[in-house]
Amino acid sequence: xxGQQRQLEDELFxxxxxxxxxxxxxxxxxxxxxxSGKSAVLAQVFTHLQAxxxxxxxxxxxxxxxxxxxxxxxxxxxxxxxxxxxxxTPFINRMQKAGTRADVVFVDEAHLLLSRSDxxxxxxxxxxxxxxxxxxxxxVLVVDFxxxxxxxxxxxxxxxxxxxxxxxxxxxxxxxxxxxxxxxVSAWINDLIAGKLxxxxxxxxYELRLFNDGQPLYDWVxxxxxxxxxARLIATSDFPxxxxxxxxxxxxxxxxxxxxxxxxxxxxxxxxxxxxxHEVGSIYTIQGFDLNYAGVILGxxxxxxxxxxxxxxxxxxxxxxxxxxxxxxxxxxxxxxxALIMHTVNxxxxxxxxxxxxxxxxxxxxxxxxxxxx
Numbered sequence: 301x302x303g304q305q306r307q308l309e310d311e312l313f314x315x316x317x318x319x320x321x322x323x324x325x326x327x328x329x330x331x332x333x334x335x336s337g338k339s340a341v342l343a344q345v346f347t348h349l350q351a352x353x354x355x356x357x358x359x360x361x362x363x364x365x366x367x368x369x370x371x372x373x374x375x376x377x378x379x380x381x382x383x384x385x386x387x388x389t390p391f392i393n394r395m396q397k398a399g400t401r402a403d404v405v406f407v408d409e410a411h412l413l414l415s416r417s418d419x420x421x422x423x424x425x426x427x428x429x430x431x432x433x434x435x436x437x438x439x440v441l442v443v444d445f446x447x448x449x450x451x452x453x454x455x456x457x458x459x460x461x462x463x464x465x466x467x468x469x470x471x472x473x474x475x476x477x478x479x480x481x482x483x484x485v486s487a488w489i490n491d492l493i494a495g496k497l498x499x500x501x502x503x504x505x506y507e508l509r510l511f512n513d514g515q516p517l518y519d520w521v522x523x524x525x526x527x528x529x530x531a532r533l534i535a536t537s538d539f540p541x542x543x544x545x546x547x548x549x550x551x552x553x554x555x556x557x558x559x560x561x562x563x564x565x566x567x568x569x570x571x572x573x574x575x576x577x578h579e580v581g582s583i584y585t586i587q588g589f590d591l592n593y594a595g596v597i598l599g600x601x602x603x604x605x606x607x608x609x610x611x612x613x614x615x616x617x618x619x620x621x622x623x624x625x626x627x628x629x630x631x632x633x634x635x636x637x638x639a640l641i642m643h644t645v646n647x648x649x650x651x652x653x654x655x656x657x658x659x660x661x662x663x664x665x666x667x668x669x670x671x672x673x674x
Contacts, residue, residue, distance in 0.1 A: 305341045308472050312345050315470050316404055316438050325433045326468040328440045334650040335479030335486070338442045339366070339408050339588055343373060346406050351379035355403040360388045362412040362453075365569045366588045370408075372567075388413055388432070389423045395435045402436040409588060410441040411448045411455050416627055418452055429463050446493070446646050449583055450623040454636060479590055479653050482506035486650070493646045495610040500673045507593070507655030510673050512666065514553030517595045517659045524593040524655060525577055531593035532571055533558065534581040534648050536641070537620035538599025538661070551580040553597045553661055561585045583644050586651055594652035597659050601641050604665035611665065613641045 301309070312328055319326035332338045346359050361367050367385060374380035388407065395402065407413065413428040414421075425431050432439055448455055477486045484501035485508050491498050500508060511517040518533055525531035541549040541560050549560045561579045564570050570585035580597065600617035604610070615637045618624065623640060630636050649656060660666040 301341070301344065302337070302476060302478070304474060304476055305337060305344075308341055308474065309345050309348070311470070311472055312440065313349075316349070319438050319468065320403055322437055322468070324467060325436055326438050327433070327464055327470075328438070329469060329471040330440065330442045330474070331471065332442075332444060332474030333477065333486075334444065334447060334647060335477050335590075336474040337476070337478040338444070338474060340478075341474070342406055342408055342440070342442055343370065346384075347373075347377055347379050349404065350384065354379075356400075357384070357404045357406075358391060358402055359385050359406040359408065360391055361385070361408040362388050363409055363584075363588055365564065365571075365585055366408065368564075368567055368569050369589075372569075388428055389418075389421055392425070392428060392431045392435065393422065396431070401434075404438045404440065405432060405436040406440040406442075407432070408442050409447070410443050411445060412450075412453050413455070414452055415454055415459060416452050416629075427463060429460070433463075433467060446643055447587065449587070449640060449643055449647070451625060451627055451630070451633075451636060451640065454627070454630065480506070480650060480656075481653055482508075485656065489646070489649045492611055492649070493642050495612070497604075497609065497611060497668060497672055500669070507657075509655070509657045510666075510669050511657055511659040512554075512670075514551075514556030514597055514659050514661075517553075517597070517657050518556055518558065520657050521593060521595040522577065528592045528654065530571060530591050531595070532576065532581050532586070532591055532651075533579075533595040533597070534586050534651065535597035536599040536602060536618075536644050536648065537582060537623065538601045538617055539580075540619055551597065553599075553659055556597075583647050587647050589651065590653055591651045592653050593655040593657070594648070595657040595659075596648045596651075597661065598645065598665065599661050602645060602660065602665060603662045604668045606664060606668070609668075613638045615641065 315328050370385040371382045374382045417424050480486045482503040485506050521531045521533050539551045558580050561581050570576050601614045603612050605612045
């Protein structure tokens with residue numbers, strides 16, 4: 301735990317103690333960039349809370365792979381039970397049916413909570429944060445709007461503030477980058493996400509590499525996995541796939557031809573299974589996880605505008621149709637879709653602790669990155 305994380309733990313426990321008997325739900329907002337240690341400190345605080353006296357406390361996460369990690373942690377801790385961890389929709393439906401309120405509810409990756417109905421996933425409400433406010437005394441939300449990846453989970457500051465109006469709210473922001481071991485690389489990625497391309501940093505303690513083809517990138521990932529472990533190839537959602545389909549779907553990047561990841565029905569997270577070294581991961585299998593080395597394929601929806609000298613998005617080439625399913629309450633749906641695409645890039649580029657390799661499918665972007673690397 302860093303000094304900032306210990307400060308967060310102290311403030312969070314003080315907040316819980318002050319509000320756990322309130323009639324109105326009190327909300328603690330934890331913010332931070334990808335890799336700032338939000339999930340790690342959340343898990344530690346929740347473990348300590350359960351260890352000091354098991355109340356009716358729950359930790360929710362709407363990401364299947366992250367849920368598996370939390371249950372693995374529970375198996376190794378005498379203070380925890382696997383039933384302490386759950387997905388938001390089943391929790392909401394169960395608590396509403398029982399007509400009860402929990403003591404404290406933690407929500408990791410709260411930006412993945414639904415902000416409209418989703419009958420397919422058995423959620424018929426319109427706002428899962430609003431529902432949770434009625435179902436607990438203290439609600440702890442981990443929020444990063446730069447990791448919103450579906451329009452049905454569209455959140456921004458305005459929507460969040462309107463939902464939390466009338467409730468006591470305290471905020472804490474984690475500002476340190478704990479995953480990526482070089483601040484200059486992290487800053488370069490932030491600029492790219494904002495559309496600005498800068499000369500690539502040349503750090504001594506972090507490996508940042510560009511590739512002219514997907515196959516050499518894959519070869520590099522395999523070598524780094526043999527050397528250090530936890531190296532994987534991941535890509536933006538720009539290659540055809542269908543989630544519930546027996547057909548094998550592939551990612552084609554230059555001369556590379558590899559299968560997409562599949563729905564993981566095992567208890568082990570995708571990145572922890574050795575056979576996934578020969579698949580291409582997506583945000584659905586890698587969001588929230590650390591890799592030692594990440595090989596990232598920037599697909600056709602990420603391009604370069606030479607006149608503006610900026611990274612641009614091409615929504616028509618983005619293949620995740622479920623993520624872009626339209627909703628009528630967005631003032632600027634086109635801007636929301638373009639932001640969603642860049643959020644996926646942000647998530648993928650910030651996975652590697654020790655190194656990052658990049659292959660851009662679009663020639664204009666690949667050439668401009670190469671020029672900046674000289």
